[in-house]
Amino acid sequence: MITTRSQRWRDRRSRWVPTASEIDPRTLAVDVIDTAREAAPFVRAHHYAASMPVTRLSVGLFRNGGGGRSELVGVCVFAHPVNNASVPKSAGLEDPRTACDLGRLVLLDDTGGNAETWMLSRAFNLLRREKPEIISVISYADPIRRIDERGQVFMPGHVGGLYCVMGSRYTGRSSSRIDLILPSGQPISSRAISKIRNAECGQRYAVEQLLQAGARPLLAGEDRTAWLVDLERVGFLRRQRHPGNHVYLFPLTRAAKIAARGLPDLPYPVLDRSAQVGDVTALPLLRMAA
Known part of the structure; x- marks a missing residue:
């Protein structure tokens, strides 16, 4: 999948930055943060959903600020699965405690295009350190374009470009x-x-x-x-x-990869940039030719 822009957030509005723009890792740090005092206010202020899922671990992206202070510019929330049945269905694991959802990932619009992958790879390491019982992460991409009462797009819909870039496994869609x-x-x-x-x-x-x-x-x-x-x-x-969210799987251990062997391993979905309403997923090529 070729991507040219990265999705960012500010004040619950989606914004885009060029993927080619780069971060300076020397100015950034990733660490575990307090869910109630740090993660939740940030997510509610900037993510379009303005809500927090039931959380197992919150991780923050910090940037050097003025006066030697650090500034929170991104939050990753690892959440309890949407329901216990999603764990065997989407991760191939029987024990629901062994998997979690990537419940929220929100970065401010003045971070570089590659900040997401840089942050998320480190967040996975922190998750393994803090919650060693979790061996797989399930992530969902909502492809529905959402428009407010003024006709303004506040969530353009996405097909999970970040998860594709990071080599996750695409297993299909959740139930409609x-x-x-x-x-x-x-x-x-x-x-x-x-x-x-x-x-x-x-x-x-x-x-x-x-x-x-x-x-x-x-x-x-x-x-x-x-x-x-x-x-x-x-x-x-x-x-x-x-129509259902796109479902991606990140097996974090060898055991998790073995457990996922029986799951579908499908081609990554493609974004239809011409879609103005509804599902922004491009139709399969065979359907488009029909």
Whole structure:
């Protein structure tokens, strides 16, 4: 895969830098950081999702700043898998504790084009040191272009160019699904919706997410499932079909590579730069010729 630009972030907006631009490693450092005090505020300020997954380890990219102080310019979050079933399906491992997701990777837009690979390779080393039970990392690339209420693109969609460059294994797509989309263009997670419907732990936070996005408050004694249905009826929430994220695997040990032998090993997907809406994955050549 040939890439000419690297995706960067600032203030929850996607930006791009030339891949040919280079970092000066003498000015940078990578280290484990505190999730609550350092990683979460950075991710919420700059990543388009503005949220943190359940985290197993957070790693920061630091740059030399003024007065001899270091500045946090990137965060990598290793998270619990989206569900336990994804570990045998995507990593070939039986024990869900032996794999994690690359839950967030966000670098500011004034870092060089090769900062991601430089940071991520070191983050994997730190993960092995701090969490030796984890031997595989699963990563997802969301190919859906997301547009806000003003018609501005805040997430252009991607097919995982970074993971291809780093030699990961492409195993296909996750299951297709139906997303519920807020007026801002942000999807609200199916897990959050489930918590509201089933009155599970964490439902208050999920409800608060909707209220902060502009949903009408619950009426006294109103059933929460009925409330969600009404939010769809009035157009506050809208449904959007998602074809599934691209799934990549980084086996970090020999045992992890052996466990993944039975998984699909597919050609890397290609970005369709002409796509204006929806899935930005280029169609397979045979389909394009048909």
